[in-house]
Amino acid sequence: MEFGLQSSQKIGFSPWWSNAISLVDSLSTRVVEFFRKVKKTGEDDPRRIGHSFKVGLALTMVSVFYYVTPLFDGFGVSTMWAVLTVVVVMEYTVGGTLSKGLNRAFATLLAGALGVAAHQIAIHCGEKGEPILLGLFVFALAAAATFSRFIPEIKARYDYGVTIFILTFSLVAVSSYRVDELVQLAHQRLSTIAIGVATCLCTSTFVFPIWAGEDLHKLVAGNLEKLASFLEGLSAECFAEKGGIENLEGKTFLQAYKSVLNSKPTEDSLANFARWEPCHGRFWFRHPWKQYLKIGALSRQCASSMDALAAYIITTSTKSKTNTDPDLQLRIRAACKEMAAESANTLKELSTAIRTITVPSAAGRHASAAVAAIGKWRDSLSDDIALPEVLHVATTASLLADLVLRVQKIAGSVEELARLAHFKRPEPPVHDAKIKPIADEDSQSHLSITLEK
């Protein structure tokens, strides 16, 4: 093939088979590339394969209504709506499916009832007036409902429900002009939609369920770990006694926090779905999901600080070569190392605490150690020092000190979560502590918080 291509190029024309070969070549490269992507998508999260099979299963189950004659005779062509419902309602997480399913069911019910009412009003207006009145109804309700989708609260929770409301109302109101047995039709549709929703819910809850709440829980804990690994890398690579802030480009820890910066949409949608989920595993209904969003927001602030710090370190790493006061530099660097390492420990403790649903007991100690390191650093500045010599390391330390405070805020927020969600206390190492009064106090403080809201 190689030879054929070259010779055809030499004599200055390209025969059809040479074009065809290069086409096949580029096509096969694309196909290989595509399958590589498919493989990676599956490997990134194997639950995706399970979900795909679940959708196939739910569709096959619901299509049985077509194949079995007695069932089909009961619902007729409306069986279609069961298939349609399964395709659009089936979501990746249980909460997503529940949210869409309930939205669809209630919106259909409400819109169906209103549609029948609109029909009852319209038939009193004569043959010419009926379509005009129906058209007006559809126009007014569709416009109002569409506008309501721009209101953030409705957009966040009921966007799908409003779409289905417009859809069902229009279909019922408009087709009422042509269909005689409207109530029977509405009844058939509603039952098939209910069948579709039930099929989705059963498949998604009982066959390898994927819980949005659990995913959110893990995502928040994982993000704290990412932040920790940045600080860990910093303390190991930048503030080591020997070596220093050089050749940092390409280090992986400098990328660790980046995905945290853009985590807001995922967290928001998971929290939105988690609110619909029933009690599962270690989470009950009304678990304080909002607190996860607060921790997420603080994590992003922390990641912002890390971004600024990383940018500062990278842009200045090549310029800071002044070493006239090595002793002071060493002292500041030691304080920086401690700040970074202790903050990393705090974050790791918090992440483990969330993962294991345990009250973060050791995090406070690490956080205080980090704050103490800020003090050490400030103390080291009390001598008379020439500024330009240590400005770089001092600025880094200032930024780190700021980061320590942001980590402290995260710690406070995770402790709040531990209280709201009744995290279990870590087992006391020596003898049993009095658990009862603590638990009482806990539930009281929870109560007072609930009342304040």
Add this chain to the structure above:
Amino acid sequence: MEFGLQSSQKIGFSPWWSNAISLVDSLSTRVVEFFRKVKKTGEDDPRRIGHSFKVGLALTMVSVFYYVTPLFDGFGVSTMWAVLTVVVVMEYTVGGTLSKGLNRAFATLLAGALGVAAHQIAIHCGEKGEPILLGLFVFALAAAATFSRFIPEIKARYDYGVTIFILTFSLVAVSSYRVDELVQLAHQRLSTIAIGVATCLCTSTFVFPIWAGEDLHKLVAGNLEKLASFLEGLSAECFAEKGGIENLEGKTFLQAYKSVLNSKPTEDSLANFARWEPCHGRFWFRHPWKQYLKIGALSRQCASSMDALAAYIITTSTKSKTNTDPDLQLRIRAACKEMAAESANTLKELSTAIRTITVPSAAGRHASAAVAAIGKWRDSLSDDIALPEVLHVATTASLLADLVLRVQKIAGSVEELARLAHFKRPEPPVHDAKIKPIADEDSQSHLSITLEK
């Protein structure tokens, strides 16, 4: 009413009408609150009201097919699909509607053809084999298509198309078991869906069109302005010769950059829709929308730096009271003021350049002035200075210097956009410059970039 409530509380029971009154009270508060939100939603962007009316209009137009008997006789119950299509395809922007409409049309066509093919294969397997084979087909295709939705490239562009593909294939394949005139049914559905898509496209393109591309263009320019207003506030409030970094809590300019931090999802979806839009106003098809995403990413980096800087200034504003070297402090502050002010000017110039689609000519001058201010600041440090005295203002200056570099990156990115999108040159103030050679050069550099890709 007040009296009635109090007396009932005194005698220790609450009659039904007192409960009813408080219920009505809380209900009316909620209703008022709701209407306040509705009003705000409309005022925030009056085009939303227009969009709502457009949806109502499109639905009313398409429902004419039900009311006019000759039209209804042509399509029968399939007219329903036109209504259904309008409800789900009609999006806020022209690009969104186009993307969904084309996705729907092509997915229906492909899935319909495959469904008919599946039916032709299945009928050869006898009465018992047919439903089993159909079920297998549906299971396999639904699972494969669902899995493909996890691939990021497909998710971003064809998510809706894949849903419709699953939907149509399942409906056609499954109902083929019950329907005799399958091809006629498929034909009716396809034409009604085409009618629905056409109605949506006409309404959304010709009645007060809202272009995703234009929105993206304005969003990116607006974000640069927000960043500029933060820096402007900083230079006016923090580095004024008198006064200083005190009482900053609650200043509005400290919040200016915050919305930029979370702009990624909006920008991504607008850019995704903009790619589908035909030539409109000052944008042609294949406008370099990707470059806007690059500018957006750099803006977010800049906002990250601002977040760190703002946090540093706020947490330390109350502590820095050392004023032993007022002269040096003044010099550093003047340099800071210049850095902030010139960077703000750069960003404002860039924003105006994008808004007016003009090559940013003055931005480079401001950017160089900002970089020169960094030099001034570094020079002011050449004396022997006691560190603790000026550490705060020096750290602030370091952070600002970093910010200046990030603003420069934005400037480079906007200049790239100006080249790619052939922004017009600003009119020369004195006499006409030779325009032709510049334009030639411009198109050549554009060509070389296109080829490099």
